[in-house]
Amino acid sequence: MVVDVLLVTLDHAPFIFMYQPVLQTLLAGFRALGANARVLSGHRHIWPHSYRLQRGDLLVWVGIPGSDFRLIRWTHLRSRGVRTAWYNTEPQLDDLTLMPKCHHSYVSMLRSVDEIWDYSLFNLHTCRSLVERYLLNVSAPTAALKHRAAIRYVPPGAMGLNVTSQVARDRRAVFLGILPSNTTHRGNWKTGFLRRRTCFAQLEQRVGRSRLLHVSSIWTLAEMARLLFSHSTFLNIHKWCGAEQIESPAEALRFAPLLSTGARVISERAYGPDEQQYAGLVEFMPWERFADVLSAGNEVESRAGARDLPSQQRTSRANLFGQRFSPTAILRFAGIAPTLVERWDQSHPSTLASTHKQSHHSQAKEHRRFWTFPYKAVTD
Secondary structure: OOOEEEEEEOOOHHHHHHOHHHHHHHHHHHHHOOOEEEEEEOHHHHHHHHHOOOOOOEEEEEOOOOHHHHHOOHHHHHHOOOEEEEEEOOOOEOOOOOOEOOOHHHHHHHHOOOEEEEOOHHHHHHHHHHHHHHHHHOOOOHHHHHHHOEEEEOOOOOOOOOOOOOOOOEOOEEEEOOOOOOOOOOOHHHHHHHHHHHHHHHHHHHHOHHHEEEEOOOOOHHHHHHHHHHEOEEEEOOOOOOOOOOOOOOOHHHHHHHHHOOOEEEEEOOOHHHHHHOOOOEEEEOHHHHHHHHHHHHHHHHOOOOOOHHHHHHHHHHHHHHHHOOHHHHHHHOOOHHHHHHHHHHHOOOOHHHHHHHHHHHHHHHHHOOOOOOEEOOOO
C-alpha cells in the first residue's frame, strides 16, 4: 500500500508563494520515497481529501494556521492512526524585543497535531523545554497520543531550479524583502522593519545606490526565476539589523531558492547551530562588514581574467546545496522517512527497501556532520 501525504496551507496566493521552498521540498522528498504526495489549499479541497486518509498516512499543515486549519478534524484523524504535523515558518522571538521567546501558540499546536517541524534549530532550542513540560502535564484525551509527539528540524532544501552557466548581467546586490517607511507601518512589533530600512539606507551611502537593488514585489516562481538568473549576489538582512546582541534564526526559507541556483548570499550573523548547517554556502558576517565585502567583491569581478569566476562559484555552490540539502536526505535525517519506508518495504521489498539502505549508508557519513537528529520529546 502506498502512503498518502497531504501538504496543506492557507488558500492565499502570497502565502502559497512564500511557502514554496517548504512545499516543494516536502513534495519532492516524499514522492522520491514512493509516497502519493500532493499540495492542497482551500476547505473545499482539504476537507474531503483529509477525510479519506487511512492509518499510516500523513497530513502536514505548512505555515500560519488559518480558518481552514480549524475545519480539519485533527483529533479524529489521529485516533484513526493518521500521522499529523505542523510546519512552523515563524521565528520564535518576542515581537517587541526580538529576544528568544517560545510563543504559546507553538506549544498549543500539539493539542491538534502529533509533531512540530521547523526550519530553524534556533526555534527548536527555544521551544524544546516548553514543549516537553507541556507533554508531561497534558491531560486526556491528548495524553493517550502524547507518546507520538516529536519536534523535528526539517529545513527547506534544493528546489530543482536550473542553474545558469552565464554570468549575471546585473551586478547589483539584491535585498528581497520589506523596507517600509514610518507612514506605512506602525506599532512596536514592526519596529524591526523600520530599523531595516535605516540599515539599508546606510549601506547605500557607503557603497553607492548604483550597487544595490531593493525588490519587494516578487509573488510568483516565474518572477523569482528571472530575478535569480539576472543577479548573482543577494543580501539577507534581519528585521532588527545591526544588533549583534540579538540572536536570530537563519532565514532558511529565503536561502533555499537563492542557493538552489547557486547565488551568493551575504547574511548577518545568525544562531550558531543554524549557521553551521550552511557552512560553505552562506557568508555570515556582522552587519558592519557588509559594505567592505561588497566593495571588495566588485573589485575582484572587474579584474581581467576574473570574468568566469562568479559562474564557476555559482555552479559549485548550487551543486553543494543540492547534495547537502536534497529533499530525501532532509526527510531521512529528520527521522521522518524511515517510519514511512517501513510500511512501504512491506509492500515493495525488492525495490524500496534496497534503495533506502544503499542511500542511507552512502550518505550518512557526509550528512551527519550537518544534521541534528530529531528532538524526541520527553514523555516518561
